[in-house]
Amino acid sequence: MQLQKIIAGQERQPNCDLTLGLELKEAKDGKSLCIWKADEQLLNGNQVIMGGFITSAADIAMAYAILSLLKDTQSFSSISINSTFHRPAFVGEITVTAKIKKFGRKVAYADATLSQNNKVIADVTSSIMIHD
Template sequence: MQANPDWNAIRESIESGTFGTPLNGGPVTLMLGTSIENYDADSGTLTAGFVLGTDFLNDNGVVMGGIVTAALDLAMAMSVMARVPEDTAVATTNLQMQFFRPCLPGSYLAEARLVKFGRRIAFCEAQLLDSAGTHIATATSTNQLLV
């Protein structure tokens, strides 16, 4: 199985402590201007930064819900990828979203946390916060670990 290009970028950022720098990962990671802002291996918590710009606006002038969903899905997957070997793929098998406020173009933080980490399944939760700390959306996911 081919390694996810994000895996190396995530590991490099965490191991070098280079937080706040855009990741040089896969296409979605690049498109969303993704960075790792913090990682705590003991709690399984990863904070990811995203730049959600005007390219993602819908006709109402807000960032499309699918883009917000992609950012939170990616943050949760990154929290799992930070913990698994390179040859382990992470596949989202269930994803639940709740939107609380409109997402306007700007910089955001996603705080993702491993709720339970097993041999084949990982359960995660994440919240998206704007630059003022306002809670924009919440997600939960189930991720299958494919070896």
């Protein structure tokens, strides 16, 4: 699977990660760390980062977290994703951490937290289907 090669540093991240400005720093043991360099292209009419982009950054980080637990023969897809926004996000660096809370045979549950300037801007949860 291409994403496993990305975690191993053998391939570049997919275009969606690059377009968003998200850089994978680490993914192992059901956890991931990404640094997101959000730029002005992601601003909404209120001059803050649009919530959909925040959710997308969390989704990417959770994908790397679950990937670190899957076998080579397995894949995954999101079932649901829920975002809770605590404060606005602005242009600049945002830390995205994700972890798998429960890893079953067919379904996993993940959490992600996004922080900017040491303040939590959003928490995101996801249910993820595991495919053999």
